[in-house]
Amino acid sequence: MVDHSSYLVQYLPILIFLAVALAISAICVFLPMGVARLTGTHNPNADKNSEYECGFPAFEDPRSQFDVRFYLVAILFIVFDLEAAFLFPWAVSLKETGWAGWLTMMVFLAELVIGFAYAWKKGALDWE
Structure with missing residues (x-):
């Protein structure tokens, strides 16, 4: 006869981990909101509720420029962020990849530099 309760006991550390993670997440989300309400810093106004990510109102005419x-x-x-993400594993494994890995990364970086120079020349990085 197999004791199924011993199988369930093996999941106890996972359940404890999930409960602690949920508690910490709830504290990190709800504690600042509660403190803001208690201290009086929760004061919404038009400036705080305005758009700040894309630069234009979210609910306007969809045909607006x-x-x-x-x-x-x-x-x-x-x-360029992905390029930086490729550099870290390359740097860690450079000893194993040798000259072939180094040369491949130099070709990759050269392509990125050419693309960067092209974007710069076309004015893609200029902000007026």
Whole structure:
């Protein structure tokens, strides 16, 4: 006869971990909100509720014009951010990859520099 309760006991550390994570998450979310209400710093106004990420109101005419340079800069940021994410594992494994890994990364970086120079020459990074 197999004792199924011993199998369930093995999940107890996972359940404790999830409960602690949930409690810490709830504290990190709800404690600042409660402190703001108790101390009187919760004072919404038009400036606090205005748009701050994209630069234009979210609920307007969908055919209204907007500045596409914001999206171009965002795409360039993502490209160069991914490039930085590729550099860390490459640097860690450089001893194992040897000259072939070094040369491959130099070609990759050269392509990125050429792309950066092209974007700069086209004025994609200029903000007026």
